[in-house]
Amino acid sequence: MIYKKYSLVLIIAIDFYFGDVFGNIILIGQEGVMDIINSKNEGDYVNEAKMITMPGCFKISTVLQCGSTTIDFVNKKKIFAEIFLNYNDRVDENSKINKMIKITFGEKYITLSPKETYKNYSYDENGINLLQQSIRMLNNKVLFNVIKIYESNHSNNRTLAHSTVYDNTIKVQLYMIEKHPLWKYVKEEIVNINISTRNNITITDFINNSTTYKKNVALTLEEARRIMDDRTFKYAFLLLVYIYMTLKIDREAVIDWELFKKVFKQLSTAQIYPKESYDICYDLRLDFLTLHEDIISGQYEKTIKGFMMKYSKLFLTSREISDLARTHKLPQNVLNKVFQEFPKPHEKDVISYNFETIPNQLDDIKKKLEIIFRLITTEYKNFFDLTSFRIENNQLTLRP
Structure with missing residues (x-):
């Protein structure tokens, strides 16, 4: 368990979750996909998702293409979400789409609709885990991981590792930031980002409402x-x-x-x-x-x-x-x-x-x-020798 006596969690000990992972961060705004943060390709892997238009009987829809799979996000609940997406799939311009997935963020449930079937998933940790597993079963080449989902901006007095964050690794890092001895002295510091509609954005606001500002959580933690x-x-x-x-x-x-x-x-x-x-x-x-x-x-x-x-x-x-x-x-x-x-x-x-x-x-x-x-x-009274600590299973413990 985390060493409680000093309440000291040294964030230097853990690299960011996405540091060595190639894929995409999908940012969902109230009108749908608002940004895709791409990482570089490595080797023969194809992992960059992109938005494409799909012709329909009544209208043209815009969907996310991941190799031969497309994902259509429908945001009825008007939520903000960050999703990590990675896949290993060779595709060229002539390849056909052979798998279509529709994900609807409804008022009470998230609905997954492959082909003619659908299933509802609750907005809690269990429901999110089941959703991720179901998508993996539909296409085992796609890794779909929900980082966070929230409806409206959080107040600054809310804990960083709140219930709307679903990725456990990110939760650990948010917890570590909040328990860092300097956090109480910097949490109201102003972040310099180009948001025309907002001024004086604190680092707490920036982390809690990262998707609103079209940033992924890892980037806001880096800013902290x-x-x-x-x-x-x-x-x-x-x-x-x-x-x-x-x-x-x-x-x-x-x-x-x-x-x-x-x-x-x-x-x-x-x-x-x-x-x-x-x-x-x-x-x-x-x-x-x-x-x-x-x-x-x-x-x-x-x-x-x-x-x-x-x-x-x-x-x-x-x-x-x-x-x-x-x-x-x-x-x-x-x-x-x-x-x-x-x-x-x-x-x-x-x-x-x-x-x-x-x-x-x-x-x-x-x-x-x-x-x-x-x-x-x-x-800085709680800072001492880093060699006293070790990381195991995302937890900081005192070395024996």
Whole structure:
């Protein structure tokens, strides 16, 4: 079972469900199929579904072609759905359609209608499993897996791994995101997506209502991971800035290097992915080792400044990076861009930390540095050695 004592589930340990699987993500909107997310073909497999028009006695219908099988989606319930579809079937332009499947999302049931027969399936986990098995029996080359189905947008206070998500692997990942120590601090972060009718979409809204925004769940989870990493990199940059400014005023200033190494180790452990931007690799784990060695040797001032400048570039445009390279110092607009309103005050704090404004007096800088230490310690207290854990059957357990 999941290790409950720390309620820590490290999402780095599991790759996305679709990472090594070739097929399609079918997004069903209220008017029917609204998008097909194709993956590349590999080898001799043909697995890209496509929409085709079928002539009829009274009207032309648009259906989904999977090799020699077609699937007609009828959305009477006006639901949103994400479906993973994979098949192994050779087909060319002259091949005939020999299997037709009609799936109707009705008010009470999902109806499967191959040829002249039909069967109803309930909107619950058991019904969805039976539907998937029945389609597999109709054509064993087709893998049809329902990821999620929902009727209208979910509120932000609903759990991510809710009852309208039917894929167990995706449920595990949603659960892991929600139990991640940083989730409470990032769940209201705004996602930058091009939706003309909606502004200020939070990452919680984006995940819960992914199909509404024409995105698959895996992509929204990737966005959540990116937001968490951005927060971690920002804290690393913030810490380096205030350590450097302390040393700039007083090279002999007393700094709690053990605490510095502790919180930087927490940040490096929390990092999900290394990041590359403008041909610069950002990996807190590697950088922590360098910092650790230089602090021990006492040659840390130049290293601190080097990493401070490096991590500032992670949040800048190419032009801003060029200006930074020319001046070799952080202008106020860079600090404003990265730290204004970051982070939002914790529950016990009532005013903004105003980290973008660096005080002129050493004592005042040290006071803010103490706050930075406290914030990182609070947010990242549950991060520790990844090697203590293992994944078995989609569950995180402590190694014996």
